[in-house]
Amino acid sequence: MSKDFTVHLKYWRQNGPDAKGFFEERTLNTVNEHMSFLEMLDVLNEELQLEGKEPVEFDYDCREGICGCCNLVINGQAHGPKGGTPTCQVHMYNYKDGDTIVIEPPRAAAFPVIKDLVVDRSAFDRIIEAGGYVSVKTGSAEEANTHPVEKHKSDTAFDYATCIGCGACVAACPNASASLFTGAKIAHLGLMPQGEVERSKRVVAMVDQMEAEGFGDCSNFGECEAVCPQEISISAIAEMRKDYVKAVFS
Numbered sequence: 001m002s003k004d005f006t007v008h009l010k011y012w013r014q015n016g017p018d019a020k021g022f023f024e025e026r027t028l029n030t031v032n033e034h035m036s037f038l039e040m041l042d043v044l045n046e047e048l049q050l051e052g053k054e055p056v057e058f059d060y061d062c063r064e065g066i067c068g069c070c071n072l073v074i075n076g077q078a079h080g081p082k083g084g085t086p087t088c089q090v091h092m093y094n095y096k097d098g099d100t101i102v103i104e105p106p107r108a109a110a111f112p113v114i115k116d117l118v119v120d121r122s123a124f125d126r127i128i129e130a131g132g133y134v135s136v137k138t139g140s141a142e143e144a145n146t147h148p149v150e151k152h153k154s155d156t157a158f159d160y161a162t163c164i165g166c167g168a169c170v171a172a173c174p175n176a177s178a179s180l181f182t183g184a185k186i187a188h189l190g191l192m193p194q195g196e197v198e199r200s201k202r203v204v205a206m207v208d209q210m211e212a213e214g215f216g217d218c219s220n221f222g223e224c225e226a227v228c229p230q231e232i233s234i235s236a237i238a239e240m241r242k243d244y245v246k247a248v249f250s
Contacts, residue, residue, distance in 0.1 A: 002034050005097035009044065011056055012104045017112035017120075023102075024056075033093040037080060038063060038070060040092055041103075057116040063088045065229065068164030071171065072117055073104040078168035078227040086166060086229040106171035110178070110214045123213040124165050124181060130209035131202035132185045134194045147193040160188035162230040169224035175216030180224040182210045183236035190243055200247035207244050 006029045014021030028047070031040055038060055045055035061067040070087040074080035080090040095101065103117065111119040161184070169180040186203050189195030195202070218237055225234045 002032055004030050004032050005095075007031050007040075007092075007095060008098070008100040010100065010102045011044075011117070013056070013116055014105075014113045015115060017114070021113065031092055031095075033091070035092045036063070036088060037072075037074070037090040037092065038088050057114075057118045059118045060088060065089045066164065068166035068229075071106055071166040071168050073106055073171055075102050078106065078171040079166070079229055083226075084229060084231045086164070089229075106167050108167075108170045108176040108215070110176065111167060111170065119167070121165070121167050123215070124167065124178070126213060127178070127182055127206055127209045128185060131198070131205035132189070134189060135198060136194055149192060153191045157188045157191040160184040160191075160232060160236050163188075163228075163232055164230060166229060168227045168229060170215065172223040172227040173216065173218075174221055174223070175219055177218045177224070178210050178213070178215040179218035179237045179240065180228065180232060180234060182206055183234075183238075183240035184232050186243065187236045187239040190239065199243060200250075203240060203243040204247050207240065 006027060008025070008027050010023045010025050012021055013024050026044065026047075028040070028043060030043065035043070038058070041056065041058055048055050058072065059069045061069045063070070065086045065088060068086070071079060072087045074087070074090075079085060079087050081094050082090055105111070105113055105117045105119045108119075110123045111121055114120050163181060163184040165181060167181070170176050170178050173179075186206055189202065190199045220234070222234060225232065
């Protein structure tokens with residue numbers, strides 16, 4: 001039998017990138033243990049609206065751990081207390097009656113606050129646009145066995161390709177680096193034969209764009225890997241650096 005309990009919330013309010021932000025506090029007494037974290041925020045907003053107050057803006061789309069929109073920093077940890085899990089898949093049974101929960105947006109200069117808990121992650125889009133694609137002929141698909149791929153390479157490429165672009169790696173990194181995101185997007189293409197042709201051009205363009213967006217450099221803290229909801233390995237960063245050195249100095 002499910003039960004309701006009480007949580008004390010401290011959530012970030014900010015009207016825009018240049019506005020001064022602050023924490024607002026509220027106690028919710030009707031939180032069900034089987035609610036998702038976002039459903040709990042829905043309850044918060046229902047109460048605020050019933051009182052004629054402005055709801056808290058937060059980002060989401062699929063609520064199925066696929067889109068990456070839901071990234072929040074919860075009690076100082078990107079996506080909250082459960083490893084390998086995006087915010088939308090965190091459930092309230094991870095908390096106890098009377099807990100205080102602090103909710104913030106991902107903090108990074110390259111992720112300006114749009115409103116409250118919503119940030120602009122379009123810097124990631126521009127990194128992808130710089131080279132996160134392959135140029136291939138359209139039309140009928142080739143026979144799958146035309147380009148044999150070693151299993152360990154295909155498995156690793158798939159692991160990197162699971163990146164959902166949530167930005168947790170940036171939020172967790174002391175340098176606000178986007179190296180895990182960029183490395184994953186570079187490495188999953190570079191490991192496959194279709195991506196080999198543009199490999200050198202791709203890595204230079206995407207790394208340069210990452211730097212142009214104002215992200216910090218990687219110092220191998222490993223916080224990015226620890227909070228990634230897809231549990232992507234920092235070996236993606238090593239792949240990116242190796243390819244970048246080869247492209248620049250060869």
